[in-house]
Amino acid sequence: MRTRLAVAGLAVVGVLLMANPLYLPVPIGEPDPAYTHSVQPAESGSPVAGVDAPEQGNGTADGVVDYADLDPEARAAFDRALDSEAGFGVEDPDERVDSLSYPTEPTPGDGLLLVAYEGERYEFWTRTVEREPGAVVAQRIAVQPVAFLAGFFAVLAAAALGFRGRIDRT
Missing domain, CATH: 1.20.58 (Methane Monooxygenase Hydroxylase; Chain G, domain 1)
Known part of the structure; x- marks a missing residue:
């Protein structure tokens, strides 16, 4: 027995x-968010392929934004992400660029900008990544x-x- x-x-x-x-x-504690920035050349299979530059103005939510039209802080973040191969991240919400959005699921115009820079088009991705504690x-x-x-x-x-x-x- x-x-x-x-x-x-x-x-x-x-x-x-x-x-x-x-x-x-x-789950112990809240997720730890990080805010990432990355730049890559816009290619034919990208989510923003085929987007044309607007006829006038600084760009639209789904159009091409000229590098010179970016906010100075956004230009600095673009340059830093372009210089680093994998982009860069910040952990402090105060270190984010105010003129950029940081969604968890970027879409064209919201976390994904098509930037014209030195005759080329680049995808500028900004997003929030929630890391586990x-x-x-x-x-x-x-x-x-x-x-x-x-x-x-x-x-x-x-x-x-x-x-x-x-x-x-x-």
């Missing part, structure tokens, strides 16, 4: 530990795999104990 209870207990604990992706990670990352990297393995070994132990009990009875 004790063997059956041990087998059942190990099997239940093992299954619960192996099912940890269903309940882990436990460090405790959640630690749960994903350490706790989940360890719990899954412990559950797997508990199920194996339950199976071995159950088979040993059957062999002993015969």
Whole structure:
């Protein structure tokens, strides 16, 4: 009787530990936002392909914006993103450029500008990226795999104990 209870207990604990992706990670704290800036050449497959320059004015929400028409802070961010291969990010909301928007899902005119610069067209992406808190990352990297393995070994132990009990009875 004790063997059956041990087998059942190990099997239940093992299954619960192996099912940890269903309940882990436990969110601890708020997401940590970062504000990214990146520039890449506008190519034929881009979301803003085929957008033409407006006939007059500084550009439209879905048109080409001339580099000279950008706000000085936006020009500085464009230059910095163009100079760095992967763009750059800032973590402090006060370091964002006020004239640019930072949506989580950029669309043309809202987080994605087509900028004419030195005879070329560039996509200027600005977005908010919500990063998981460090405790959640630690749960994903350490706790989940360890719990899954412990559950797997508990199920194996339950199976071995159950088979040993059957062999002993015969």
